[in-house]
Amino acid sequence: MILQHGVKLEQQKTASLRHKIKILPVPEDMTEPKPLAARQGKLDVAGIIAAAEAARIVDEFDGVSLAQKLKRLRRLKPNMIVACCFDEDPCTSSAMATLRENTDAVIAGLVLAARACGAAENKIAVATPREARMIKKINSQADLILAGERYPARVLLKRKLFASGKNAAYIGAQACVALTAAVDENEAQSFTVVTVAGDGVEHWRNMRVRIGTPLKFLLDACGASEKTTFVITGSSVTGKAVTDLSEPVTAATRCVIALRKTPRNKTYPCIGCEKCARACPRGIVPWRVLREIQSGAPDPVRMPNVQKCIGCSACSVACPSGIDLTAVISKAASFKKSGDFD
Ligand code: SF4
Ligand code: SF4
Helix, strand or coil: CCCCCCEECCCCCHHHHCCCCEECCCCCCCCCCCCCCCCCCCCCHHHHHHHHHHCCCEECCCCEEHHHHHHHHHHHCCCEEEEECCCCCCCCCHHHHHHHHCHHHHHHHHHHHHHHHCCCEEEEEECCHHHHHHHHHHCCCCCEEECCCEECHHHHHHHHHHHCCCCEEEEEHHHHHHHHHHHHHCCCCCEEEEEEECCCECCCEEEEEECCCEHHHHHHHCCECCCCCEEEECCCCCCEEECCCCCECCCCCCEEEEECCCCCCCCCCCCCCCHHHHHCCCCCCHHHHHHHHHCCCCCHHHCCCHHHCCCCCHHHHHCCCCCCHHHHHHHHHHHHHHCCCC
């Protein structure tokens, strides 16, 4: 039997995908970005990487400079490059919205990135067959691959491609669009698309905002409620709580979630359902590690693979007892390394 790893998340993207991406006016006190110098010479590999560097493009999926990434990939020689046009978080839809509204620019940027890193193949990864049909209607040339709807989709896709002999590299949908704009229009990356969601805002939307805009602007534009008590940026699975709404939007801010109630972390004892093990994309059995740690005399030998944990939190999300298994595995990994519990 093949175990289907990952967690099926309840998807709440429809509300933010119902409307087109809305453009948020640039705050008055923000200055215009300087135009880039016109490109000199032909557009070869060095020219593509130089354009990404000059435009200061950051890949929204991992917050890494695109120019640095392309240089690194050129050395690593992947045989495929994949544009991540799916959103793993239940509320985020900024990658999907970007692909739907900029299909041609995503394809063009992906082709440029593939050329820059010497990958022979390029694919656009979408979550579902329905999404694939929609994109095919927009551009029948789009070469698509399914990432699925289980979290962590990116890791699971990587594993699937690796098993089929593909050594793939990954790039965000918005980074592809920004690369096209840098090469074709000499434009620096100064805007990003952010999903705003949660019961703390009236309108769930994808907003195109100037990078550097304070989060408060974004929330106010979506009808932030006075009852909002908790704001998270990034994924609702692994995102971080925001304490200061003057914090700026960065190129890696793909989602802002506003909530009226602060989530409570109530936990119960393990019931042995094994959902955590089924969720883990790295073959770790979190409940066994938990039991070993709780034994009072943990033996590193009985905690296999903990050092392979990627911190995706799929196990914590899957656990019906609300146990923070990600922290447990992290603790076990450092114990295995140093021999000490801190
Ligand atoms: S956080 Fe670590 S242990 Fe938990 S599912 Fe992800 S990889 Fe597995
Ligand atoms: S998912 Fe939670 S309750 Fe179920 S076996 Fe794992 S730790 Fe125990």
